[in-house]
Amino acid sequence: MKNWVKIQTFERFHQAELRKSILNQNDINAVILDEKDSLFLLGNIDLYVEKNNEKKARALIDDFDGLTKINSFVDLKPVLLFQKVLQNTGIKTILKRKESQKYILDNYELYVENKDVEKTIPYLTGKELKDWSRVLICNKVRQTKYYVDLLAENLINTIVIKKKDSDYHLETISIYVKNDDSDKAKKYISELKNYKLFKEFDSLSKIEKAEELLFSKKIKALIKKDNGKIQLFVKENDIETANKYLAENKEWVVLKTYSDIANALFHKSILEEAGIPSVIINDKDTTFLLGEIELYTEKDYLKKAQNLIAKL
Numbered sequence: 001m002k003n004w005v006k007i008q009t010f011e012r013f014h015q016a017e018l019r020k021s022i023l024n025q026n027d028i029n030a031v032i033l034d035e036k037d038s039l040f041l042l043g044n045i046d047l048y049v050e051k052n053n054e055k056k057a058r059a060l061i062d063d064f065d066g067l068t069k070i071n072s073f074v075d076l077k078p079v080l081l082f083q084k085v086l087q088n089t090g091i092k093t094i095l096k097r098k099e100s101q102k103y104i105l106d107n108y109e110l111y112v113e114n115k116d117v118e119k120t121i122p123y124l125t126g127k128e129l130k131d132w133s134r135v136l137i138c139n140k141v142r143q144t145k146y147y148v149d150l151l152a153e154n155l156i157n158t159i160v161i162k163k164k165d166s167d168y169h170l171e172t173i174s175i176y177v178k179n180d181d182s183d184k185a186k187k188y189i190s191e192l193k194n195y196k197l198f199k200e201f202d203s204l205s206k207i208e209k210a211e212e213l214l215f216s217k218k219i220k221a222l223i224k225k226d227n228g229k230i231q232l233f234v235k236e237n238d239i240e241t242a243n244k245y246l247a248e249n250k251e252w253v254v255l256k257t258y259s260d261i262a263n264a265l266f267h268k269s270i271l272e273e274a275g276i277p278s279v280i281i282n283d284k285d286t287t288f289l290l291g292e293i294e295l296y297t298e299k300d301y302l303k304k305a306q307n308l309i310a311k312l
Contacts, residue, residue: 003312004031004048007057016047022064028053052266052312067094068117070124071161072109074145077152078160079108085132085159086123091116124161126174132159133182136175136189139204139223142215144173146222147189154188156181195222195233198242205281207232209252209296216277217245251299252279256309258293267295267309274308276301 010016016032023030033046049057062069073079083093094111112120122128138144148158159176177185198221201207207223207230214221214234219242222233234242255278258264264280271278278297297305 003051005051005054006046006048007054008047008061010045010047013045016045019047019061019064022060023049023053023057026056026060028057028060030057052263055266062111063114066114067111068114069109069111070117070120072098073148073160074107074141075148075160076108078148078158079110081157082123082159082161083110085129086110086112086120089119089123089128091119124163126161126176129159129176131179132176133179134174134176135182135185138173138175140208141173143211143223144175146220147175150188150192151175151177151185154184156185156188192222192224192233194235196236196239197231198234198239199232199246201230201232204230208279208281210246212277212279213245213250213298214242216275217241219245252296253299253302255295255297255302255305258295264293264295267312270308270312271297271305274304276305276308278305 008016008019013032013034020030020032028049031048033048034044059069071079071082079095083095086093091112096109096111098107098109126132126134136147138147144160148160151158156177161174161176163172163174199207199210201210210232211221211223219234219238221242224231224233256264256267268278268280276297278295281294281296
């Protein structure tokens, strides 16, 4: 089952069959694999869907179970800290670890019961985060992780909250720290110790292409907005190598155009697994906003990328 992924495991067949029916009613193919080959014995009964339907299937299953995803991140600690904030107010939460990384980098997801969504919104907007201050807004998960790691290295805990978090729409990601750590956190973000200004760009799309290229070459690059300027920072000892890669002036071309972010993210993840650089851009010149979404790759990789996507 090369192009299928497991989305849930059950102890009884009827539990899987019920959810399979829900998926089928929404035009999603699903299959059930029962290790014990019996409708009645307990065992590992797995529900599978095709890869390109995984995100929609998970969203439907969660909705069926009466849950709404409110936040997610690649690191556990920021999610746990936000979970603790909600639980201290009496809001019941459920933490899940994603089994698949086919779409985005998020591994840990936080859910609340549907009836508690409205009560949760003031915390998602930061209005009720009384002891926390927002110190940075990012546009990409990877950039958020870089800054979260930077603060963690300096013993500063963080909460990460996404605006309009869903499988299909992500506008911005906010990083919060404890009020007592706010000044220190802003100082570390401003100084970017051991990093050096590498390039300045006049558009976000250009800087994202450069960052994506460096990432594909295993060079960490931090995007920073300062007084209207969009800047790219890299470690001081990576400056020469980064210059060499960008000097090659690789041409980027549109691989595919999408109407929603989910399919674009899915295809991008497939390209990343194959070592093919790619970046998502849209007509609003920012990653993740809704609009005409385009997936770019380097021209030299175009044919290989097209063949890979065509096989899905």
